[in-house]
Amino acid sequence: MRDLEKASYPQRVAVLGLGYVGCVTAACLAKLGHRVIGVDRDEFKVAEVNQGRAPFYEPGLEGLVEEAARAGRLSATTNLGACVDECDIALICVGTPSEPNGNIGLGQLRRACEEISGHLPRRTRPLIVVVRSTVFPGTCEEVVIPALGDRSKFTLVSNPEFLREGVAVKDFVEPALVVVGGDDPDAVRRVASLYDALEIEPCLVSLRTAEMIKYACNCFHALKIGFANEIGSLCSRLDIPANEVMATLCADHRLNISPAYLKPGFAFGGSCLPKDLRALTYRASRLDLDLPLLQHVMASNDAHLKRAIERVLALGSVKLGVFGLAFKENTDDLRESPVVTLIEQLIGKGRELRIFDPHIQLDQIYGSNRQFVLNAIPHIGRLMVADIGSMLSWADAIVITQRPAADAGDLIHGAQKPLIDLSTMEMPGRAAVRRSDAGWVKTLTPTVS
Numbered sequence: 398m399r400d401l402e403k404a405s406y407p408q409r410v411a412v413l414g415l416g417y418v419g420c421v422t423a424a425c426l427a428k429l430g431h432r433v434i435g436v437d438r439d440e441f442k443v444a445e446v447n448q449g450r451a452p453f454y455e456p457g458l459e460g461l462v463e464e465a466a467r468a469g470r471l472s473a474t475t476n477l478g479a480c481v482d483e484c485d486i487a488l489i490c491v492g493t494p495s496e497p498n499g500n501i502g503l504g505q506l507r508r509a510c511e512e513i514s515g516h517l518p519r520r521t522r523p524l525i526v527v528v529r530s531t532v533f534p535g536t537c538e539e540v541v542i543p544a545l546g547d548r549s550k551f552t553l554v555s556n557p558e559f560l561r562e563g564v565a566v567k568d569f570v571e572p573a574l575v576v577v578g579g580d581d582p583d584a585v586r587r588v589a590s591l592y593d594a595l596e597i598e599p600c601l602v603s604l605r606t607a608e609m610i611k612y613a614c615n616c617f618h619a620l621k622i623g624f625a626n627e628i629g630s631l632c633s634r635l636d637i638p639a640n641e642v643m644a645t646l647c648a649d650h651r652l653n654i655s656p657a658y659l660k661p662g663f664a665f666g667g668s669c670l671p672k673d674l675r676a677l678t679y680r681a682s683r684l685d686l687d688l689p690l691l692q693h694v695m696a697s698n699d700a701h702l703k704r705a706i707e708r709v710l711a712l713g714s715v716k717l718g719v720f721g722l723a724f725k726e727n728t729d730d731l732r733e734s735p736v737v738t739l740i741e742q743l744i745g746k747g748r749e750l751r752i753f754d755p756h757i758q759l760d761q762i763y764g765s766n767r768q769f770v771l772n773a774i775p776h777i778g779r780l781m782v783a784d785i786g787s788m789l790s791w792a793d794a795i796v797i798t799q800r801p802a803a804d805a806g807d808l809i810h811g812a813q814k815p816l817i818d819l820s821t822m823e824m825p826g827r828a829a830v831r832r833s834d835a836g837w838v839k840t841l842t843p844t845v846s
């Protein structure tokens with residue numbers, strides 16, 4: 398392991414819970430030069446750490462615990478009170494197991510917060526309480542803050558853990574991601590600086606965003622495994638080498654292993670994705686192969702389209718201008734465009750429409766493309782307008798279905814009409830704390846164009 402003992406600002410840290418996350422966090426923070434006290438109700442774990450042993454097997458952990466305990470940078474106790482008095486930062490790493498109904502169990506977390514709360518009145522300056530356990534978005538605000546009590550005695554930060562058991566120490570010292578969330582820039586900066594010795598720029602976000610990022614990551618990992626296993630199972634049935642297929646898929650870093658297709662926006666459509674999903678799942682079913690993940694992708698897309706339609710209807714406006722008819726920008730392909738379904742539904746609900754698409758003039762499209770839209774909406778020609786200005790001046794409200802070019806975006810926003818942008822789920826004007834050359838600064842998410 399490279400030399401990590403260079404914390405620019407060594408801090409006194411309490412780590413509550415000496416399980417897989419807490420013990421690895423405690424030992425690694427001590428390795429980074431911080432003074433760490435681990436707290437657990439389990440006397441065995443406390444005794445093991447104090448004797449320089451890891452309370453469970455995790456590669457590399459035993460050596461770290463031994464070294465840090467011998468150097469006097471890591472100790473453990475069952476007595477939380479002494480820790481709260483001595484430390485500036487308390488990291489909560491207690492378990493959040495599933496309840497029988499699937500909900501997250503917050504009993505350990507509530508109890509840990511109540512215990513901390515009991516020791517806060519003696520403090521002269523606020524304790525930075527950091528939730529490192531995985532908790533559903535809103536838990537910090539709705540459960541942790543009330544359980545901690547007096548707001549003048551603590552500031553709350555979220556710093557979810559991303560380590561994987563089996564490579565937990567390596568994941569800690571060579572992290573792929575460090576997320577620190579909170580509303581108090583000083584506390585956020587202080588927690589982020591725990592990791593100064595590591596070669597990573599922490600992502601600074603709000604409390605709820607930090608909580609959500611952890612869930613998004615784990616769900617994405619689960620989704621990826623499910624996807625690989627379903628594709629692999631189909632490959633096996635077809636006597637095709639699954640590993641070769643997936644390794645080749647992963648060789649594409651532009652469209653496959655990349656941010657492509659990972660931006661929340663409008664439903665997908667077009668001439669390929671729906672068709673190919675349908676064919677693959679149909680052929681799998683003929684092989685008696687159950688691929689529930691892939692079978693439900695279209696249902697997921699339909700549900701997303703339904704939510705978009707409900708959002709537009711909730712606008713209440715009767716005269717709607719729709720920007721974009723094709724399934725995405727820079728194409729005139731209308732086949733399986735979700736916008737066509739959106740328009741059908743809006744017409745059915747009594748909305749009047751004018752539609753502008755920079756790349757579509759009905760008299761210039763032909764073949765299956767033209768057939769698709771005319772089948773769905775025979776009078777589409779009467780709804781299409783040739784210039785964006787006439788649509789904007791006629792409409793009471795605007796619906797964007799595909800990302801407009803800069804000039805069209807300026808015109809749309811300049812019209813100053815109620816607007817729903819289905820092409821993005823960005824939330825303009827949201828504050829975030831970020832590190833810049835000038836230090837830690839609060840920035841605003843740019844307004845959606």
Ligand SMILES: NC(=O)c1ccc[n+]([C@@H]2O[C@H](COP(=O)([O-])OP(=O)(O)OC[C@H]3O[C@@H](n4cnc5c(N)ncnc54)[C@H](O)[C@@H]3O)[C@@H](O)[C@H]2O)c1
Nearest residue numbers: 414415416417418437438491492493505509530531558562
């Ligand atoms: N295990 C992982 O790979 C992993 C990875 C990332 C995040 N997480 C999340 O981190 C959290 C902890 O997971 P874990 O696997 O380390 O759990 P764990 O069950 O191994 O450890 C939890 C520890 O907290 C202690 N504890 C409970 N209440 C306490 C209290 N009031 N005071 C002191 N100690 C107390 C328990 O005795 C136990 O030692 C969970 O939210 C989990 O979802 C786990």
